[in-house]
Amino acid sequence: MAKEIRIMPEPTLSPKQNTTEGYYTKKAASALFNGYHPVVSLAFSRRDFFIEGPKYVEGMSISGVQQKLSLVLNKNNELEIVSIGGEYILKPSPESFPFASENEQCAMALSRLAGINTAASAIVKFSTGENAYITRRYDRMEGRKLHQEDLSQGFNIPSTEKYSKSYEEALLLVHEMSGGKLSVVRDLLNRIVFAYLIGNDDMHLKNISLMKTDNNRTIYYDSLTPNYDQLFAQSFENKLVIGFLVLDLLKDENDGIFTKMYEKYGFYTGSDFLLLGRRAGLPDPAINSIFNNYFSKEQEMLSMINRSFMPDDMKVRATSKIKDRLKAIKIIK
């Protein structure tokens, strides 16, 4: 028997709009359910997910590392597990990463706050009460599948080499694959800065994709896909935090060459991102507006972390990460 659940609110854009716990904001409801009744049921437990789930995985077209299942919204307004034709992806926290779902939901909400086109997402509950992350598929349109390609495919290298290029090369590839659209290049630079800000040290080539609109028959991609798989990856308990970003920022780093500013500070500063943007062909104002957007939203971002579903210690780590990284980006020479 399906159990009706309430859906937790995503942190809203303004602290004043904070909602009663247990309901979607209007904006989130409309992004996830086209504004239809946003109350959905997960009729199965977390245990069912891990025990029964693998049966459905065959034929599922989504890859990635974390265990996940495809869902559709059926006629009874329930989320039902399917093998093909899924409209939603359910991605609970793995045993080894408690609160990964709450963490991802907050990171995605911040990505929206930053103005990045971001996959619609929320926290839902299993029938047994545990939280799970859910995202609506952005590559489905009236049953048809839109074409998307990740950057390891774009580079024509196997998935196992998803760490083998720099963000500089990724930006140049995106420039080429989009037919020279600087807006797409800027979008990716913004996402790289965002990943640095939140301490996402797992934005590898399979976590960046391009897509074509339905009627695009050319070889060029229209845009990046909405942002996905964003996490405060360095804010988990007991996680050994070493590097800064998972890919080299600049291509020279592969030969052991770092910028003077990096040598001086020991971490990336605004100067390094400015150089990256210039090498990707962006004019300075386009790059600086990325930084300024984050500077002007600092309080809103911190407030959103505070209102998120993450446990307090995770919030503390995420907050100090963002503050440190904002300071680093403010260093521009």
Ligand SMILES: Nc1ncnc2c1ncn2[C@@H]1O[C@H](COP(=O)(O)OP(=O)(O)O)[C@@H](O)[C@H]1O
């Ligand atoms: N909302 C979405 N719509 C369509 N495809 C998605 C969405 N979210 C993720 N994907 C695709 O599914 C893959 C796996 O999802 P991801 O969140 O990256 O999981 P993992 O954490 O296991 O890597 C992604 O590489 C992307 O291609």
Ligand SMILES: [Mg+2]
């Ligand atoms: Mg991924």
